[in-house]
Amino acid sequence: MTKGGGVFFPNRFSPNRRFLVITRMNNTLDTNLFLCDLRNGELLHLTPHEGYSLYFAGDWLPDGSGFLVISDEEREFKGLAIYRLKERKLDWIETPNWDVEDEALSPDGNLLAWTVNEDGISRLYLQDLKRKRSLHAPSLPDGLIGNLHFSPDGSKLAFYFETATRPEELFVWDLRSKRLTQLTRNFLGNIPEEHMVKPKLIRYKSFDGRLIPAWVFIPNGASSNN
Numbered sequence: 001m002t003k004g005g006g007v008f009f010p011n012r013f014s015p016n017r018r019f020l021v022i023t024r025m026n027n028t029l030d031t032n033l034f035l036c037d038l039r040n041g042e043l044l045h046l047t048p049h050e051g052y053s054l055y056f057a058g059d060w061l062p063d064g065s066g067f068l069v070i071s072d073e074e075r076e077f078k079g080l081a082i083y084r085l086k087e088r089k090l091d092w093i094e095t096p097n098w099d100v101e102d103e104a105l106s107p108d109g110n111l112l113a114w115t116v117n118e119d120g121i122s123r124l125y126l127q128d129l130k131r132k133r134s135l136h137a138p139s140l141p142d143g144l145i146g147n148l149h150f151s152p153d154g155s156k157l158a159f160y161f162e163t164a165t166r167p168e169e170l171f172v173w174d175l176r177s178k179r180l181t182q183l184t185r186n187f188l189g190n191i192p193e194e195h196m197v198k199p200k201l202i203r204y205k206s207f208d209g210r211l212i213p214a215w216v217f218i219p220n221g222a223s224s225n226n
Contacts, residue, residue, distance in 0.1 A: 006024045015063070019036060022043070030052040033046045046083060054070075055073070056070040059104060059105035060105075079093075081093055093112070094116075098116045099117045101122065102147070104157070111150065111175070122145035137173075138180040157173045159173070165193050169185070170184045197220060200216050
């Protein structure tokens with residue numbers, strides 16, 4: 001499809017299969033997005049910028065006019081935006097004071113799901129873009145959520161979820177019935193779950209006086225003062 005200097009990663013095909021979004025990794029703090037025309041291999045640089053910025057391409061809009069992007073462009077934290085191809089710029093959707101980590105758009109483009117890392121815990125959010133209203137999300141214990149995917153009809157959302165005491169499992173959230181179903185049952189290697197340590201949330205001051213959250217795992221039977 002294309003060749004050139006640098007480390008490239010393929011992302012998502014456009015709905016008409018003519019274009020592919022490609023990420024070029026400059027370093028761990030800086031990436032760029034390119035649009036590859038699959039007919040001739042031409043690359044269009046979508047994210048020219050100065051300094052360091054991260055761009056992660058997500059699902060395309062059904063009409064092919066743009067695609068979702070998670071980025072920290074001109075921000076301290078990663079937000080969620082739509083890259084509008086006609087305007088060649090980001091149209092921000094969510095800009096929390098935490099990092100947006102994952103996203104998914106239903107095939108019809110009406111429903112949006114995303115996760116935000118809040119104090120090291122994944123929070124799942126759902127929104128009906130057509131009606132412009134928030135939707136009920138499943139109640140989950142403290143843990144990490146990833147790999148969001150809508151079903152073809154948009155009625156279900158699949159994702160992986162793990163906690164400090166349980167390995168990663170696959171879940172499906174039914175948006176109509178509001179029912180959460182666990183599909184996998186992974187093993188803990190014969191270790192009773194009650195023997196696993198639940199971490200404690202602490203905060204410590206940085207050099208500029210800000211409070212930094214951290215999760216500390218204290219072995220069972222040990223003093224938290226040590």
